[in-house]
Amino acid sequence: MADAVTEFVLTPEQQDLRRAVRRFCAERLGEDTVRRLAESGTGHDPALWARLGGELGVLGLAVPEELGGAGGGLVDQAVVAEEFGAALVPGPVLGTVGLAVPALVALAGAGLDEDLLASLVEGARTAAFAVPDRGGRFDPALVTVTETGGALTGEVRHVVDGTADVLLVAARTGEEIGLFLTDGGERIPLSTLDRTRRQATVRFSATPARALAVGAGAEQAITAALRVGGALLAAEQVGGAQRMLDRTVAYAGTRLQFGRPIGSFQAVKHRCADMLVLVEHARSTAFHAAWALQDGTDDPDLAVAVAQATCSQAYQQVAQESVQLHGGIGFTWEHAAHLYLKRAVTDAALLGSAAEHRERIAQLVLDGASASGGVRVATG
Amino acid sequence: MDDRARVEKAAHEVVEEHDPRSVPVREFLAAWFAAGLTWVHFPEGLGGLGVSRGLQARANAILQGAGGPNPFFLNPIGHGMAAATVLEHGSRELAQELLPPLATGEHIWCQLFSEPGAGSDLAGLATSAVLDGDEWVVNGQKVWTSFAHRARYALLLARTDPDQPKHKGLTYFVLDMHAPGVETRPLRQMTGQAEFNEVYLTDARIPDTHRLGAVGNGWRVAMTTLMNERSAIGGSSSVRGAGAIADAVELWARYPQRHTPVLRDKLAALWTRAEAQRLTDERARRSATSGSPGPEGSIAKLVSAELNQHVYEFCMELIGPEATLYGDYTQRDAERNEDYRGPVQQRFLRSRANTIEGGTSEVLRNILGERILGLPGDLRADAGKPWKEVPRG
DSSP: OOOGGGTTOOOHHHHHHHHHHHHHHHHHSOHHHHHHHHTSSSSSOHHHHHHHHTTSOOSOTTSOGGGTSOOOOHHHHHHHHHHHHHHTOOSSIIIIIIIIHHHHHHTTTSSOOHHHHHHHHHTSSOEEEEOOEETTEEOGGGOOOEEETTEEEEEEEEEETTTSSEEEEEEEETTEEEEEEESOSEEEEOOOSSTTSOEEEEEEEEEEOEEEEETHHHHHHHHHHHHHHHHHHHHHHHHHHHHHHHHHHHHHHHOEETTEEGGGSHHHHHHHHHHHHHHHHHHHHHHHHHHHHHHOOSOHHHHHHHHHHHHHHHHHHHHHHHHHHHGGGGGSSSSTHHHHHHHHHHHHHTTSOHHHHHHHHIIIIITTOOSOSOOOOOOO | OOHHHHHHHHHHHHHHHSOTTTSOHHHHHHHHHHTTOSSTTSOBTTTBOSOOGGGHHHHHHHHHHTTOOOHHHHSHHIIIIIHHHHHHHSOHHHHHHHHHHHHHTSSOEEEEOOBTTBSSSGGGOOOEEEEETTEEEEEEEEEEEETTTTOSEEEEEEESOTTSBGGGGEEEEEEETTSTTEEEEEEOOTTSOBOEEEEEEEEEEEEGGGEESSTTOHHHHHHHHHHHHHHHHHOOOSSTTOTHHHHHHHHHHHOGGGOOHHHHHHHHHHHHHHHHHHHHHHHHHHHOOSSSOOTHHHHHHHHHHHHHHHHHHHHHHHHGGGGGOOSOOOOOBTTSHHHHTOOHHHHHHHHTTTTTTTSOHHHHHHHIIIIISOOOOOOOTTTTSBGGGSOOO
């Protein structure tokens, strides 16, 4: 367990990692590339993905070495997620890195196909997580796919990165829930608001699949994956929000109206200050969640709910403010603001909305509260 | 021995030799000062050990673990603002004279900055100080002064050159509140209480040896004080769910008959924001490499002030008809802790000052915009003009 004093302080290695990913994204994944991929058929470039996994080696930082990963911690992966968010990296970031890989790590030792995990970490293959969630948490009642005799039948909607090479699928098997692996099923791409983060509906009809875990083991792996996914998604939201804040401040400092930079007007400056507070809060909660999951220093459920409730709202609000403060240019297709706004809206809706996470927080901290403290109420 | 071990050893020695539960508080705090534990980052001999400010938390934890007093609450202006200002801008002799009784609470301190005509535009203040031999003669009116009637010393900002632009004509002094010409009157506020005072200065005299910093350099000195003030006001609790939000959660548990889904979501949002700010404070603390408070203090102050208000607005909505009642509007000295933390209706009224005192939220947003984000400053009608030519009113 890390010393509490070290939480929030990135190591020199983590700072190097951040710089390396930022440089790679600036050189290889600039806005032109992001736009080209966003308008392409699959929405991502397998060769670029393989470089992120191979050359840069940043797709499995929290995966133990014996499973083919870098043997680091979740905070390392969160640093990368933040940079990916800042650059709007297209491809199966959430499906593979955020959800499928953590699920497979949680299943380590339970009949896991280690070659699969290694190939996902290398970026040679991609995976998606066809498991329905309610507010970012697993609810067995939502599982409608069924498994009989090693084959899946049913449909899962809104599978992020659902055209990936392989799918991890939650399915009913007898009285229990199992987690299954398949490379089959019909994949029906959806037309998404954010073209850099694709989804598909997947349909199975007697599709062959292999059981990875059944019962408690499957549910634990699903819960672990949803928590890690929530923390990494929060870090991604921080990266996007910070980038939008930076661009907005730069614009407000140089755009002249009435003979002055618009950022000198308090009406603009104060909105930038509020964006700064949103980004700072988002960063604190996202990295606290990553540290809490990595080191077990806090209730993981609460830490992730606080991060998701905070970051979903922060990123969307910052992106919307960014459009407003850029004025007319911010509403154009040509300007990048809409790319971030669309990602912000998408991220806010995935793995639970801010409202759903607040509901979870209310369950955890309000429902059991006791009226024991000392605040008086004057009664006249 | 590393610094941390040094601090821990010194703290354990003091609490063992002077049991804070039996030794009189001033005597104990004098020993604490002598051991360099009052402000561990201060130099040795002046209440410190010359080590990182971050180690203060270790010393305080040992102090509290032994049942010791919280020196800050005994003398908030003294500890929160005066000590750092005297150390940074006073002579070593002055610091040796003033810091020991400040540290023990024997001398309470107050701050004479704001005036009826100078709030957010503090640098426009009008109280004058004129040199007469080796003394300064001070005239003017100060306002919003906590502890003035109990204070022995005040931090005073006064104008020594009205022909200079406003920031350049200011000088910073330590004023003896017992000097002739210093008159303190309570200032009643909307809660009915009188937490603050007005201070009238009529030919009050200050020896030149009680000047902090050079003549005309008062604004820069005041910045030391204000940065420390903002971090002291904004430094929220490091315990999850503590502070104002604890009041709201407790009332939530006490008023189940008034629960609605909308109120529930409001409270969850407030709790989440309080937690996000708590984590932000922690992050700022842990990543701080320098010893002095930085602009994060401005974020903490901005957020905690607005959050306090929203929390108490929520409480008033939650308690329904009881929000229309009040306890006692009799004018009282509100410095005693139980008064300050009175019933929730009073806390609501008191919270309205949070976004005004210690820097309005509007000024704080300017600071975040200009000093952290680097946005250009606003147009200033008084820029470069001699202070006496700037319109006032």
